[in-house]
Every structure is written in C-alpha cells, then in structure tokens.
Amino acid sequence: MNARWQQASILGGLVLALAWLRWQWPQSPALALAGVAALLLVPAWSITLQFLCLRAAPRDTAVPAVGTRALLRAWWAEVLLAYRIFGWRQPFRTHAIGDEVPHGQARTGVLLVHGYLCNRAFWQPWQRLLAARGIPCIAVTLEPVWGSIDDCVPVLDAAQRRMEQATGRPPVVIGHSMGGLVIRAWLRSRGALVCDGRGEAQAAQRLRALAAHVVTIGTPHQGTAMADVSRTANGRQMRRRSDWLLELARHEPQALAASMTCWYSNCDNLVFPASAATYPGADNRLVRNQAHVQMAFDPRLMLDCVARAQQA
Known part of the structure; x- marks a missing residue:
C-alpha cells in the first residue's frame, strides 16, 4: 500500500504529462513543453513552498541563523533527494535491500x-x-x-x-x-x-x-x-x-x-x-x-x- 500510492502518483503524473503533450503539441509546442515541465517540477515547487514558509516563520533564537546561500544549498540538496527517494527508491525499490537479521549473533542490532x-x-x-x-x-x-x-x-x-x-x-x-x-x-x-x-x-x-x-x-x-x-x-x-x-x-x-x-x-x-x-x-x-x-x-x-x- 505504501509504495503503491507513490507508484500511482508517479505513473499518473507521467500519463497526464503525455496526454497534455499530445493535446497541445499541434497548437503550441512551447506551451506543450512548458506544461510537461511544470508537472515534472511539482516536487520542486512543493519543497520551494516549504522553504518559503521556513523563511517567513519567526526566527528561532535558540539556533544559529541561516544565510541565504546556505538556505539555497539546502533547498537544492532537498530537491535532488526528493526525486531520488520519492521518485524512484520508495515507489520502485522498496525491497531492493532486505533486512539483515542473522540468528545467534550476539551483536546489538x-x-x-x-x-x-x-x-x-x-x-x-x-x-x-x-x-x-x-x-x-x-x-x-x-x-x-x-x-x-x-x-x-x-x-x-x-x-x-x-x-x-x-x-x-x-x-x-x-x-x-x-x-x-x-x-x-x-x-x-x-x-x-x-x-x-x-x-x-x-x-x-x-x-x-x-x-x-x-x-x-x-x-x-x-x-x-x-x-x-x-x-x-x-x-x-x-x-x-x-x-x-x-x-x-x-x-x-x-x-x-x-x-x-x-x-x-x-x-x-x-x-x-x-x-x-x-x-x-x-x-x-x-x-x-x-x-x-x-x-x-x-x-x-x-x-x-x-x-x-x-x-x-
């Protein structure tokens, strides 16, 4: 169930992008490509909104302030991880690595x-x-x-x-x-x-x-x-x-x-x-x-x- 909804979300997005491309390409290739790009960038838009909320929130004086350059580096790292984890690893590689539980091994797991x-x-x-x-x-x-x-x-x-x-x-x-x-x-x-x-x-x-x-x-x-x-x-x-x-x-x-x-x-x-x-x-x-x-x-x-x- 956990991986299935992520698979459905990704595949549904791809189908929607292809349908949009087929519909708009004869009329305006530029608009068709822009629509596909907008769909593919949904994870990036979501993370951007999160960072904007973080920036707008009252500053937590208990921790060091974050500069703009550091914030942008963190944003970029998070965007890349979002595509890697939510776009591939979790939907399609859930059981690629199994559990390691050797019986009789007296080591803390x-x-x-x-x-x-x-x-x-x-x-x-x-x-x-x-x-x-x-x-x-x-x-x-x-x-x-x-x-x-x-x-x-x-x-x-x-x-x-x-x-x-x-x-x-x-x-x-x-x-x-x-x-x-x-x-x-x-x-x-x-x-x-x-x-x-x-x-x-x-x-x-x-x-x-x-x-x-x-x-x-x-x-x-x-x-x-x-x-x-x-x-x-x-x-x-x-x-x-x-x-x-x-x-x-x-x-x-x-x-x-x-x-x-x-x-x-x-x-x-x-x-x-x-x-x-x-x-x-x-x-x-x-x-x-x-x-x-x-x-x-x-x-x-x-x-x-x-x-x-x-x-x-």
Missing part, C-alpha cells in the same frame, strides 16, 4: 523507522553502511500511511521482538521525522511510562530492556508549524501542543531523556521552529544548514549512530 509518507527504502544508504559493518538491521514500513501514529506501533513492535529474538539484545532504535514519535508511542505501549508520578524506576528498567538507545532525526517532539494545515490523523497529531503530544509527554519517564539522542537542524524545512525537534533533557545535537531529509544522511550523524550500535 538497529531498527530504522521512517517518517511521514515514506517507507523502508528511505533507509537504503543506512542499510548498506550497517551491512558493511556487520550490524544486524531491520527497516520497517509503517502502515497505515495516513492513520494515527498509534496505529503504526504494532509494526515497530513486531520488528523489535524479531531483532531481540535473533540477537538476544535490545536494539538501537532510530527514527526520522514522524518515526521518532512512533518510537515514543511504541515505548508507551510496552509499559515504559509513568502513571500519576509513580513507577519511575519500573519504567526506566522497562525502557532499558526495550531499546539500547533511541535516536531521533528531525522529529517534531514538540510539534511543527507545518502540521497546522494537515488534515490527516497523523498530521494533526504533529501539530504544536496537540492533545496527542501533550498526553504522550505526560507519562514518559525521566529516564527516556537520558536514553535519547535528538538530531535537529536550523534549516529544517518541515520541522520548525528548529527547537521543536529537541527533547527536554536529551542529548540534543544540532546539524547546521541541512534540510529535513538531507540531514538524515549526514555522514557525521550516520557514523555516530553506527558507533553507538557497535558500543552497545
């Missing part, structure tokens, strides 16, 4: 949890890197695409149980964007929560048994302004100070912050203000001048996560 409108193919550069280092890895595809974040929890839970059964160890769990919220919702579902101020020690113990460490990348822990216009269930949950986010935070143990690294950017075109991607008390790390998808493939970030899995 890694679970990769994608974000909004993505699937497991998002993580292919990570999968190659982890495989080269001999680190067990599972990349999940969250379903339903536009459902509640809580509805995605069973997919992650099944992957964690599978990895722990294979390695005998709790994995490092890495989430990009909405994937980080799925991780938090999953921890809550497995009992790593505090009720009415009681059970902090038990929740912390449960947390350590479930995940060796949690890493989030561009996750709207405190919501994002871009979600204010969303009409999907999971989009509404990511609004600033949404009831869902407030309820999630209310029952989380203090130990979660100590077990979490949160990467965020001052040039995130989907999660802003930038500090909304931080978690109070966690190891919050700034990636300078990188866009929302771009920062997920920052070499320093990736190698840091690999080292954490190797040391766990």
